[in-house]
Amino acid sequence: MLPSIVVAGLLLAAGATPAQQVDPELAAQIAAIRAVDNHAHPVLAPPLEATDKNFDALPVDSLEAETDSIAVREDFPLLGDAWRALYGFTTAPPLDEQGMKQLDEARHRVESQQGEGFPGWVLDQAGISTMLANRVSMGPGVEPPRFRWVPYIDALLFPLDNTGLAAASPDRKAFFALEDLVRARYLRESSVSALPAHLDDYLQRVVSATLERHKSGGAVAEKFEVAYLRSFDFADPPRAAVARIYARWAAGGRPDPEQYKLLQDYLFHYIATECGRLGMAVHLHAMAGYGSYFSIAGVNPLLLEPLFNDPRLRKTNFVLLHGGWPYVREIGALLQKPNVYLDISSQSITITPHTQAQWLREWLELVPEKVLFGTDGYPYTDALGWPESTWIASRDARQALGIALTGMIADGEISKVRALELARRVLRGNAETLYKLADPSAH
Numbered sequence: 001m002l003p004s005i006v007v008a009g010l011l012l013a014a015g016a017t018p019a020q021q022v023d024p025e026l027a028a029q030i031a032a033i034r035a036v037d038n039h040a041h042p043v044l045a046p047p048l049e050a051t052d053k054n055f056d057a058l059p060v061d062s063l064e065a066e067t068d069s070i071a072v073r074e075d076f077p078l079l080g081d082a083w084r085a086l087y088g089f090t091t092a093p094p095l096d097e098q099g100m101k102q103l104d105e106a107r108h109r110v111e112s113q114q115g116e117g118f119p120g121w122v123l124d125q126a127g128i129s130t131m132l133a134n135r136v137s138m139g140p141g142v143e144p145p146r147f148r149w150v151p152y153i154d155a156l157l158f159p160l161d162n163t164g165l166a167a168a169s170p171d172r173k174a175f176f177a178l179e180d181l182v183r184a185r186y187l188r189e190s191s192v193s194a195l196p197a198h199l200d201d202y203l204q205r206v207v208s209a210t211l212e213r214h215k216s217g218g219a220v221a222e223k224f225e226v227a228y229l230r231s232f233d234f235a236d237p238p239r240a241a242v243a244r245i246y247a248r249w250a251a252g253g254r255p256d257p258e259q260y261k262l263l264q265d266y267l268f269h270y271i272a273t274e275c276g277r278l279g280m281a282v283h284l285h286a287m288a289g290y291g292s293y294f295s296i297a298g299v300n301p302l303l304l305e306p307l308f309n310d311p312r313l314r315k316t317n318f319v320l321l322h323g324g325w326p327y328v329r330e331i332g333a334l335l336q337k338p339n340v341y342l343d344i345s346s347q348s349i350t351i352t353p354h355t356q357a358q359w360l361r362e363w364l365e366l367v368p369e370k371v372l373f374g375t376d377g378y379p380y381t382d383a384l385g386w387p388e389s390t391w392i393a394s395r396d397a398r399q400a401l402g403i404a405l406t407g408m409i410a411d412g413e414i415s416k417v418r419a420l421e422l423a424r425r426v427l428r429g430n431a432e433t434l435y436k437l438a439d440p441s442a443h
Helices: 004-014 026-030 078-087 096-126 169-188 199-218 239-247 257-278 301-307 328-336 353-368 386-410 418-435
Strands: 033-040 128-134 147-150 221-226 283-284 318-321 340-343
Touching: 004 096, 026 386, 026 418, 033 318, 033 386, 033 418, 078 096, 078 386, 096 128, 096 386, 128 386, 128 418, 147 221, 199 239, 199 257, 221 257, 239 257, 257 283, 257 301, 301 318, 301 328, 328 340, 328 353, 353 386, 386 418
Parallel strands: 033 128, 128 147, 221 283, 283 318, 318 340
Antiparallel strands: none
16 A cells, blocks of 8 residues: 555646646656655654653744744645545544544544554655654654654753843743753753853763763754754854853853853854764754744854854754755855755745745755755644644655756756656655665665
């Protein structure tokens, strides 16, 4: 029996319009490739999914209302495609109260049938072999080899009193409270009862110890959601000055904002360097984010260029998540840096395939070995859970890839053979090389 994503790909190929410019043969081949998902937030297997909160260090469901994109609204038409493919549920969105009850019943039937294997079953339906799981911790159903761990490290950038930073907006007030909890967890796991008095002790006993523990626990990368907490303008302050700043406020008190920023800047460099030493990539949220107070200007990836030009960080691979929208041209230019990659996660949910294909083609024409597939599967709403968002993103990302590659074939830039090679690179080969993964088709 073909996975539902393959069936959907075949149907899209058969019904492609001239405006979509999809070669049917290529589309079918793309739909059949078992992918490596560079970025998602899978939830534990039932019955634990009902109480699982570790799918994100900074969950966005508690933020003040914003103007939601069409993709996460209750009347999003593609929701019906996912419900039908995953659960055999045929009622079209939006759903009333009775409709939601019936959808939940259909989901629970499938979950009961699959049991602890439900998360892996979701991957199968979406044509995904391996998913990089952004989670505070792993658990039943979300385990290797199908799921590879990407934990969060932002909390260790902000070790001091964050009251002043939290006052910047209601969103950051909520987020810094959550980061305090994650940092307390990391201190406890490092057998440290209180914040060390000196920077060197903090770096070795907490920061390096946490990174090494994550690495030994199977982590392939560390995730920064720092764009939700401050901008990307990381300076490179001297260690001696930062040590004095840390010692001044480690025991308590609200730090001077400018000096605290220098400490954060130094800690980011230190963590990135340590990730390179340990062979873990650094993942950065690099797209306009959720929440009505998110700083879109602060997430411009060009602000990171000094980091990428730092010879001390050339052993660290950076992956800019979500394709940098709206900075799609800027992020593409950064691919010339030898240690910079990007993925298309989240874009595959929020941006239509035809629109996304425009800049995806540009990236493939420049540096195709640096572009990674990703979904950003996430429990967005009751109607759009992580299975639905994973399925929709996987289908639409393949459609965007097909449009981009077909255009390159039509313009004589590549052959069909080369197009399929590039598709395999984006969907799995580039990630296999970057993370030194075994062939996911073996799973």
